[in-house]
Amino acid sequence: MTLAEAAARAEELARTPGNERELATLRTQWDDELEAAARNSDYRVRGVAYRAIAQFRYRQKLELLRRGLEDESAGARGSALIALTSLSGDHPGDVNAYRPALHELAARDPNPAVRRLAIVCLRNGSADRGTIQLLQGMADDDEVDREVRDTARSVAAALVKKSRAK
Numbered sequence: 270m271t272l273a274e275a276a277a278r279a280e281e282l283a284r285t286p287g288n289e290r291e292l293a294t295l296r297t298q299w300d301d302e303l304e305a306a307a308r309n310s311d312y313r314v315r316g317v318a319y320r321a322i323a324q325f326r327y328r329q330k331l332e333l334l335r336r337g338l339e340d341e342s343a344g345a346r347g348s349a350l351i352a353l354t355s356l357s358g359d360h361p362g363d364v365n366a367y368r369p370a371l372h373e374l375a376a377r378d379p380n381p382a383v384r385r386l387a388i389v390c391l392r393n394g395s396a397d398r399g400t401i402q403l404l405q406g407m408a409d410d411d412e413v414d415r416e417v418r419d420t421a422r423s424v425a426a427a428l429v430k431k432s433r434a435k
Contacts, residue, residue, distance in 0.1 A: 283326045296327060312341075319334060322352045323352035331353075346374065364395075371390055388407075404422070404428070
């Protein structure tokens with residue numbers, strides 16, 4: 270079984286209540302392999318590792334995602350962002366902890382897809398005024414890629430709505 274296959278199995282287990290013990294066993298079995306994959310020289314292997322962190326619901330491996338956000342490969346950065354978005358759905362503190370890195374990726378990453386993923390990830394955090402201002406500025410900037418602007422506009426509106434709901 271490959272790491273990707275084990276991660277897919279972990280995802281299945283995590284979605285079905287009552288499989289916590291089996292999921293924990295699978296995590297233990299694949300812990301070293303996941304760590305090694307996240308440090309692999311091949312960006313595709315690193316991308317699989319970052320996605321696997323979310324599929325395994327491996328909250329203890331969030332620090333590996335920080336490395337993923339700084340990866341030289343846009344594909345690996347994207348995988349780390351997808352994983353962080355997945356893990357932060359019920360845990361806004363995860364996004365809040367990575368907010369400076371997410372702001373940097375959203376505003377300056379050379380890859381528009383990575384920028385959009387960073388913006389989408391910010392939606393799961395708290396309604397931070399600085400984040401809202403950054404996104405609104407991006408949404409109004411004609412120099413920014415249209416899809417990035419549209420995503421920024423949508424997430425800024427969602428965060429404004431979230432801030433008013435408090």
